[in-house]
Amino acid sequence: MQADHCDFCGGNSLSFAYQPDGSTRGLKVHVCHHCGLVQSTPRIDRTEKRHDAAVSGGADWGNVRYGKGFRTQAAMDALARHIRFNDKLALLDVGSNRGRFAAAFLEAAPRAEVTAVEPDERYADASANLPRTKLVRSRIEDARLADESFDVVHSCHTIEHLAHPFASLKDHARVLKPGGLLVLDAPNIALIGGDDILEEWFIDKHLYHFSETTLTRMIEAAGFTILDRPDPRDSINLLIVAQKTGNATTSIGVDPMEVARADNLIASYVRNRAINCAALTNAAQELQDLKRQRVALWGAGRLFDSLVRTGGYDPSDLALLIDAHLINHMDSRHGVRLSPPHALSGALVDVVVVMSRGFAEEIVAEAWRLAPDARIILYADLLARARLSRAA
């Protein structure tokens, strides 16, 4: 398949939509004007050299790969609705990463056997040490797996990285036993429709950007029927459970509504992100004006990086920079040492700035527990005020 053809429908109607900010691979985002699938080209399907753990708000996002661990429980809950864990089950874990899902599955299913496919040499060994587990150190496209050999295929935040996801989904159907289950989780492009979008969503590592419509259509066309559709309240992830039917489709029809939806969504993303990035200097100023108070900032990821690099925020006066997860992978961010959440207890901070969108609720609850007298400033409110003062 040529890169100027849609990987799903095969049409040659890729229409340029957007140039990601700070792409180091020169990726450009296109909308297929036949089926509506959003995709980035050129399709780079190999990582020659992995760089050290880093986090960026731009397209060069970084290489920490810790996000999929957060999705283990959701996938297990979804599976529990359709399988009996006491059965003797064969699981294929595509992109097993640090083995967190495989470990949870093995614990829940005492007779299960796992095949974990993971090409990243930094993390593959984590799965190798699991019981009843065979590790395949390769990309899923290169793994030679037998026909009809698995009861469950699990793929979490992996499909968007593949050069040819439709072919991979058809291969998942091939290796599943008749009636076998696919549990697939992917980023939801609906997130970019929010008016608080700030970070570059079209990152270098993602070649495909799915909506519920395009992902469910692709899964069905690969030979599955959808059992569980994504939770409509979740604008971050598309978690789908599908069952193998074996009836793959070769002809993918035009979907003008999805095309229009994708075009509108990207246009709105570009508009909102430009406004928000411009407003970041105002947000940074508001935080800088707090310097006579003891300020803790919780969340050292992509939003924080944007605040520093785009908004010009100087974090050197922070009393604490907290991140419960990144601290396991790096010592500092923008010259400020990372601290764990419990450091907040007894730190006598006046203000806690919550730089998180998806986990804001949990962080606020924890911050209140650890620093009950501190004032909380939410990212959403900070940005809203910055937009207002910018507009004024």
Added chain:
Amino acid sequence: MSARPFFIVSSGRSGTAMLHKALSAVAGVEMHHEYMVQITQPLAVRRYLSLINGGETARVISETYGGAIRCSEAQHWGDSSNKLSWLIPDLASAFPKARFVHLVRDGRKVASSYFHKLGGECYDPRSTAILQAHYDDPIGHPAPPPEKKYWWPLPRHGNDDSLPFRTFSQFERICWHWAELNRLVLKELSSLSAERTLFVRLEELRTSPSEVRSLYDFLGLPYADAAYGIFARPHNVNRPEDRLLDARQRAQFDAIAGDMQARLGYAGRPEYMVAY
């Protein structure tokens, strides 16, 4: 509100009457075709041309559709009408749970059918000129009566197609109408959540029971195989004749509506004859 509303948005001559007939047969559905057309048709054109504001539009919708849906004894309340195509944001806002079906048909068949069968009430030169004069100067030229033949959308002032439209033939005006209506429907429906919208082609409803089933599933209606029979033949046939476009019409259609024809998935498909 007692009934759950849904709206079939489409160009005319595209199967809205067929969907009306099919869905009327479903238990628990109160189905209409061009509900209160003498109110909705001028309303739709005025709204498109910004001759009426959102507040006034919302009031009329509330008094007509809102009242009908509120007073209905059915579980589902539907209207199948090309007039709705110009009112989608207002309807979506008035009825946040309403679902929308975008029904399309090969534009060549639509244009031919309008031109040959409804030429007297669709973009005839005199009625079009009267509405154009009113749009250009609403005070100097009062609005025509709410009669069907007068109220067809015109290009908005300042749009690229505004001046060429004034030189168009009746057939070309019909082509513009089909393309602009579908452009607007795609634009407006694409801003709603995906679970509120469905895109269907008349040709596929007529040939594929699974398409009909998908439509019923989307609307939350029970599907029985017998329902498909209604889709297999034409409805609202005022004259059982079909004409292919001639070479000149084909060129005019391609120039004005060719892009939309491709966008809707009809590129490369041969023009077909309707069997009565």
